[in-house]
Amino acid sequence: MAKSRTERLEAAVKLERARRERQFLHYIELVGYRTRCLVKSDCLLVFSVPMPLQVRRRLDAKSRIIQFAFMADSYYLDLPDSTMTPEEFRRVVKERPDFEYALMRKEKRLGEREFDPLQRIYSYGSESVAASDVGYVMFDVYGVKPTAAIKVSSASFKTGDSWEDEWKI
Numbered sequence: 001m002a003k004s005r006t007e008r009l010e011a012a013v014k015l016e017r018a019r020r021e022r023q024f025l026h027y028i029e030l031v032g033y034r035t036r037c038l039v040k041s042d043c044l045l046v047f048s049v050p051m052p053l054q055v056r057r058r059l060d061a062k063s064r065i066i067q068f069a070f071m072a073d074s075y076y077l078d079l080p081d082s083t084m085t086p087e088e089f090r091r092v093v094k095e096r097p098d099f100e101y102a103l104m105r106k107e108k109r110l111g112e113r114e115f116d117p118l119q120r121i122y123s124y125g126s127e128s129v130a131a132s133d134v135g136y137v138m139f140d141v142y143g144v145k146p147t148a149a150i151k152v153s154s155a156s157f158k159t160g161d162s163w164e165d166e167w168k169i
Contacts, residue, residue, distance in 0.1 A: 013146060016146040016147055017135060017139060017146040019146075020135065020138075020139075020146050020150075021131045021132060021134070021135040022131070024047070024130075024131040024134040024135060025127055025128055025130075025131035027045060027047075027152055027154075028045065028068065028075075028127045028130050028131055028134075029127050031043050031044075031045040031068065031070055031154050032070055032075060032124060032127065034070075034154075034156075035070035035071070035072070035075070036070075036072060036124070039156045040072075041156050041157060042069065042070060042071050042072075042156070042157040043069075043070045043154060043155065043156050043157065044067060044068065044069055044070070044153075044154060044155050044156075044157060045067065045068040045070065045152070045153070045154045046065055046066070046067045046068075046151075046152070046153045046154070047065065047066045047067075047134060047138065047150055047151070047152055048063045048064065048065045048066075048150070048151045048153070049063065049064050049138070049142065049144050049148060049149075049150055049151070050062065050063060050064075051063055051064045051083070052143075055085065058085060059082060059083065059084075059085065060082075061082045061083060063083070063151075064083045064084075064142050064144075065080065065083050066078075066079060066134050066137050066138065067079075067080070068130070073123075073124075074121055074122060074123050074124070075121075075122055075124070075130075076119050076120060076121040076122065077119060077120045077122070077130060077133055077134070078102075078117045078118075078119050079092070079099075079117055079118040079119070079137065080117045081117055081118075084118070084141070088141050088142075089118055091141060092118060092137065092141060093118070095136075096120070096133065096136065098120050099118050099119065099120045100118070100119060100120070101117075101118055101119075102117050102118075102119050120133060138150070
């Protein structure tokens, strides 16, 4: 029996989403390797897309971002409170219980005394889980289409370099 047009479209979207999550995985692995083996300094990875106008009016920001901070022993995904609505924060916490608010932890990182980002901490070896989380936030929460252009940026924290690389995937 032939698949309907809707079924074919859903299958194509599923394939594109899987391809995009493999791209996220590639960049997460790349920056993790860079952090531990090349620059041997903390690094940052940011995925960003333009913020929809209706959300921009509420949050007063131009981009939606998903950022990672990589350190020698672990890394974490950070969702700043300037990039998500309160409803989206509640959704992520409800649907992904491994995420937590930064200010709820005993140990605060730099900048977490003023802001309350939603975060998830990973150990190296769990990059595919992190890539899946990026896909969830980007496509399910932010509502970005898997075919949309996504900007990728990375930098080292302590090497004195400014933003080093920017790509669109």
